[in-house]
Amino acid sequence: xxxxxxxxxxxxxxxxxxxxxxxxxxxxxxxxxxxxxxxxxxxxxxxxxxxxxxxxxxxxxxxxxxxxxxxxxxxxxxxxxxxxxxxxxxxxxxxxxxxxxxxxxxxx
Amino acid sequence: xxxxxxxxxxxxxxxxxxxxxxxxxxxxxxxxxxxxxxxxxxxxxxxxxxxxxxxxxxxxxxxxxxxxxxxxxxxxxxxxxxxxxxxxxxxxxxxxxxxxxxxxxxxx
DNA sequence: GCTATTTATCCTACTCTGTAGATCTAAATT
DNA sequence: AATTTAGATCTACAGAGTAGGATAAATAGC
Numbered sequence: 001x002x003x004x005x006x007x008x009x010x011x012x013x014x015x016x017x018x019x020x021x022x023x024x025x026x027x028x029x030x031x032x033x034x035x036x037x038x039x040x041x042x043x044x045x046x047x048x049x050x051x052x053x054x055x056x057x058x059x060x061x062x063x064x065x066x067x068x069x070x071x072x073x074x075x076x077x078x079x080x081x082x083x084x085x086x087x088x089x090x091x092x093x094x095x096x097x098x099x100x101x102x103x104x105x106x107x108x
Numbered sequence: 109x110x111x112x113x114x115x116x117x118x119x120x121x122x123x124x125x126x127x128x129x130x131x132x133x134x135x136x137x138x139x140x141x142x143x144x145x146x147x148x149x150x151x152x153x154x155x156x157x158x159x160x161x162x163x164x165x166x167x168x169x170x171x172x173x174x175x176x177x178x179x180x181x182x183x184x185x186x187x188x189x190x191x192x193x194x195x196x197x198x199x200x201x202x203x204x205x206x207x208x209x210x211x212x213x214x215x216x
Numbered sequence: 217g218c219t220a221t222t223t224a225t226c227c228t229a230c231t232c233t234g235t236a237g238a239t240c241t242a243a244a245t246t
Numbered sequence: 247a248a249t250t251t252a253g254a255t256c257t258a259c260a261g262a263g264t265a266g267g268a269t270a271a272a273t274a275g276c
Contacts, residue, residue, distance in 0.1 A: 006117065007117070007262095008116065008117060008233085008234090008261085008262050008263075009114065009115070009116060009117050009120075009200065009203075009204070009262090009263090010262075010263060010264095011262075011263095012117075012204065012207070013203070013204070013207050016207040016208060016211060017207065019211055019213070019216060020207075020211065026224085026225095027224065027225065028223075028224065028225095034207075037206045037207055038203045038206060038207065040203075042264085043263095043264060043265045043266065044224095044225085044226095044265085044266070045226090045227085045228090045229095045263095045264065045265050045266060045267095046263060046264045046265070048225070048226070048227090049227095049262085049263080049264085050262080050263075052226095053261085053262075067223095067271075067272060068272095070222090070223080070272090070273085071221080071222055071223075071272070071273045071274070072221085072222040072223025072224070072271085072272065072273075073222080073223070073224085073270080073271040073272020073273070074222095074223060074224040074225060074269095074270055074271050074272075075224080075225085075270095075271080075272095076223090076224070076225090077224085077225065081216065086213050086216065089213060090213060092117065093208070095117075095121070095146045095148075096117070096120065096121070096204070098145045098146060099120070099121050099124040099125065099128075099142075099145055099146065100124060100201070103124060103127055103128065105127070105194050105197060105198060108127065108189070108194065116232085116233050116234075116262080116263090117233095117234090118233075118234060118235090119233075119234095134253085134254095135253065135254065136252075136253065136254095150234095150235085151234095151235060151236045151237065152236085152237070152238095152253095152254085152255095153234095153235065153236050153237060153238095153255090153256085153257090153258095154234060154235045154236070156254070156255070156256090157233085157234080157235085157256095158233080158234075158235095160255095161232085161233075175242080175243065176243095177243095177244090178243090178244080178251090178252075179243070179244045179245065179250075179251055179252075180242085180243065180244075180250080180251040180252025180253065182240095182241055182242050182243075182252065182253040182254060183241095183242085183253080183254085184252090184253070184254090185253085185254065
């Protein structure tokens with residue numbers, strides 16, 4: 001691992017979507033939440049590989065639900081942010097905050 | 109190029125350092141500004157390769173100064189953010205803003 | 217029961233970004 | 247001319263971002 005240990009931008013976005021969704025955080029709604037809020041489409045692959053990496057780093061955990069009674073059967077893989085993920089999110093926000101502090105782009 | 113066209117986190121940080129420094133934005137002070145504000149060390153190589161990439165994408169421009177009268181001779185390569193860089197910075201900020209909006213990590 | 221439909225995740229492959237630090241350049245000082 | 251100082255370049259690799267086709271599993275309808 002690098003010495004850096006802060007998050008990439010997309011990792012932040014995915015973690016935040018997870019936080020926003022709470023108990024309903026699995027692949028499909030996570031993707032939907034990001035697309036809805038950021039107005040940009042994200043591919044399925046982009047999402048799942050990021051989720052896998054977040055889990056591998058201990059920033060999130062996942063487990064499978066029993067299938068529901070709705071049509072369409074594959075089990076959902078639910079995600080939850082873990083304490084190191086929370087810390088990393090905070091650090092990332094702080095770093096950008098100190099760099100932005102006082103900057104007004106309009107005046108350049 | 110990807111379809112994404114927003115900035116990586118470190119790219120944002122470097123562009124913001126450039127903005128903060130105004131007329132004094134060349135390698136050494138850029139690095140110093142980032143280390144001072146974020147409290148993390150960054151390697152010389154990390155900085156220059158990012159600067160090169162930002163320039164290649166048209167987000168920044170650079171030019172060489174005539175050497176000054178100080179000891180230590182190599183010309184400074186000054187950097188300036190360009191309009192597409194400003195736009196990209198704004199977009200990146202907006203994306204993170206909508207994802208953060210209303211999130212309170214303390215309550216998780 | 218078999219097939220179509222629906223929901224959802226997995227897999228593979230590739231490009232771009234992040235990171236490191238040794239090396240190279242060139243002027244001013246001694 | 248040797249040393250010191252400021253500064254940029256180079257090479258190489260690890261990690262994050264991106265894309266979409268393939269796969270899986272359940273229900274609905276016949």
